[in-house]
Amino acid sequence: MTSMGTVAVDAFDLKILAALQDDGRLTNQELADIAGLSASQCSRRRSRLEEDGIIQGYHADLANEALGFNVIALVHITLATHSPNNAKRFRDLVLRVDDIQEAFALTGDADYMLKIALRDLKSLSDIVNNVLMPHDSVAHVRSSIVLDCLKTTRKLPLGRPRPAGGR
Structure with missing residues (x-):
């Protein structure tokens, strides 16, 4: 048995998790067949x-372009000041903007990186110029398309359990 975070998982759990990463719609019987367990176990x-x-959770994987989201932008943000209150104001902004798919706090030159799904370049211009730049928590915005x-x-590289302290 190995511990992932604070929860212990064994080889059967890893088989279940790996199978669900491939297909989250598997029935318990299909999953049991893959894991080598009974359906109830x-x-x-x-x-x-x-x-x-x-x-x-379980999610549908949607095709960006088929739904008209033709632009993915990675946007680096530098905050105006580095204080807990300013970071909270920026976090609140990020949570309100549906276009932002992912947001990461970083080390290095930028404080945050945002992944944003957009329909077109005009939408990117709007979000940068009318949402991000005017916000009082933001000092600098740099975007890449x-x-x-x-x-x-979204799959984690589960592989085999590693021994504690092992390679």
Whole structure:
């Protein structure tokens, strides 16, 4: 058994998690067949993994361009001041803007990086000039447009459990 964070998982759990990362719509019986467990054992394990917060949800993977979101931008933000209150104001802004898919606090030159899905360049201009730049928490905005996505995944590299302190 290995510990992921504070929750212990074993090889059966890892098989269940890996299978669900590939197809979150698997039935308990299909999952049980993959994991080598009975359907009831698998169901109990799946429920425990959900309750423990390891499985945080099930989602449909939507095609950006098919829905008219033709521009993905990565936007680097530098805050005006580095205080807890200013960081909270910026976090609140990020949570209000639906176009922002992901937001990361960073080390290095920028304080944050945002991944934003947009329909077109005009939408990027609007969000940069009318939402981000005028906000009092923001000092500097630098955006990059994604030309091509080489890889995207939400799958974690579960592999085999690693021994504590091992490589």
